[in-house]
Amino acid sequence: MSTVAVLGGGIGGLGAAYYLSKCPQVTKVIVLESSGRFGGWLWSTRRPDGAVFEHGPRGIRPAGAVGRNTLNMVEDLGLADEILPVTYSHVASKNRYLYVNKQLHRMPSGLGGVVRTVPPFTRPLLLNIAMEILKKRGKEEDESIHSFVSRRLGQELADIAIDSLCRGVFAGDCRMLSVRSCFPILFNSEQSKGSIVLGMLLGSGGGPVVPPGRLAQRSAKESWAQWSLIRGVQSLPEALTEFLQQSGRVQLHRDEAVTKIRPSGSGWTIHLEDGVLTADHIISALPAKALSLALPSSCQPIIEQLQDISTVTVAVVNLEYQGSILPVTDRGLLGVVYDSVPFPEHNRPEGHTTRLTVMMGGAWFQEAFGDAESVSEETLLARATEAVQTHLGVTSAPSWSRVIVQRDCIPQYYLGHHRKVESMRSFIKKNNLSLSLIGSSYDGVSVNDVIFSGRTAVEELLGTKF
Known part of the structure; x- marks a missing residue:
């Protein structure tokens, strides 16, 4: 296989390119990202004073095969010394x-x-x-x-x-x-053992096997519950980007939105806003609806199913308070994360501060805030600080804040989702389409799941095992 195009430069697309770069069967890998940065929802603000704030995932779990897989990648990228672990006893x-x-x-x-x-x-x-x-x-x-x-x-x-x-x-x-x-582990536990408890104790069988590297072995020995990186989780896609650039076989393109993809011989013609390129195979890490807009009409059954996968919008409000302030609810409030507790290393070194993140909206965004395009940052900040005051008794005003509206950031797996995914992949196989579907729209929304979906796609495409 000569050329593989990866659509989308989030952590899933970068992960797929990482595994492709290790396969000599592939001559060239092209990663196409529509925005000006790689990494997708893994996004950290690093202030000049040393403070770090996360606008997406803030801690990654090491458990299970997919957790070990990510830690193996982190070790291979040379990030082991930057790990900030949080143990179960913390x-x-x-x-x-x-x-x-x-x-x-x-x-x-x-x-x-x-x-x-x-x-x-x-x-x-x-x-x-x-x-x-x-x-x-x-x-x-x-x-x-x-x-x-x-x-x-x-x-x-x-x-x-x-x-x-x-x-x-x-x-x-x-x-x-x-x-x-x-939660497939809960469903499978009941199906195989007749009980969640027995399934968790005895194992529900099946699932991928990923031998642990040294870092994953350390996480098990030290009983990590989650981990981050010294400069925030954005360090992971940054390290992947650097690794791919140095591989010599991966071309990384920012600000390259895919408008259409069309079958061409045994591969694809990919139309960009300002050009065209060809590939023997496409691995799509695009959100489901974005891919549906690019596919040809001959893929109408897939297009309809892709458009049926819903997403929600989340407002992420990062707050910093002077001193130590820490000791359902509003339907629009998803939760408050005490960032300074698991990762005090992300506080600014000078002076004592407390970092919180308030997450709001999700399935209730429209009900709580109206249109995501028109709601003001001031409204979201006021709602977040009011929640911190009401729920935690914090009366002081934050000394610093940042509001980010992450539009359509989390796919929602409603009843029958597994059937949609099976049907799409069956259509692709039946019609001999050189197309792989990866990312959070299909097989899990966690960072670990998304990375592993890229690995799985490459293994199935090339008949190899990592």
Whole structure:
């Protein structure tokens, strides 16, 4: 295979190019990014005084095969010495709070939190766990996350904990999101072992196998819960970009929006705003709707399914306060992250400060703020500072702030999402299209999932294993 074009220069596209660059079968890799920067949602502000603020993912989890895969990549890129790990014993891992009935409640943790009744719950969680093992296996092909957890662990847990979890991870409504697509480990545990608990204890079988490198081995030995990098998570796409530039076989193009792609012989003709190029194969890391606009009419079945994958918009408000200020809710509020607790290294070195990030909107953006194009930064900042004051009792004004509206940033996997993805890939295979679909629109929204989708696509394309 001579030339592979990667559409989209976010972490998924860069990840795919990274794996392609390691395959001698590919002569040339072309990465096309429509914006002026690579990295997509991995975006960090680094102030001159040393403070770092994240506008997208702020911590990456090392668990599982996909987590080990990312750590192996980080090690290969020479970033191991820049890792900032947070262990499960760290206060940031143990202290998580829910805002229920106008009060902050610490989430139960440890054995004591499971065997005792801890507000806002009305009975010990151990009872829910014990009863879960006795529940019958579900018969539905797919189910909402709320329905699944209610059936297996009780409605209270679904209403309080799972609702908050889905707001934080997907910025979405757990009553609409698919458990099979969003939390496949829970779905597969029930299907293979008849129980979430047994599946988690015994393993649900299947899944990728990724041997751990030295860094991944260290994360397991030290029991990391998450990690970041000294200069923020944007360091990862920056290191990937530098690696690809030095590979000699990867061409990186910023400000190159793809307008149309057309079949041409055994490959594709790719139309840009100011030119045309050809490729033997395309790996698309574009958002689903963006790809739907570029495909030819002969791909109408895929176009319709791509356009049916919804996304949500999230307002990310970074706040900095002087001193130490730290000791459902507003439907528009997704959560408040105490950034200074897990990663104090990102505070400015001089003077004592507290960094928070307030995330708002998601599935409720339109309801809470109206049109994302017209809402003002002042409105979002006022709402964020009001939430911090109401929920955390912070009366002082922030000394610094930044408001970013991340439009259409998180795909929503509604019921039947897995069928859409299977159908699209079946159409591609049946029609011998030299096209691979990767990224958060299909197989998982986390950084680890998106990177691994790029690896999987390259392995399937070239019949190789990394």
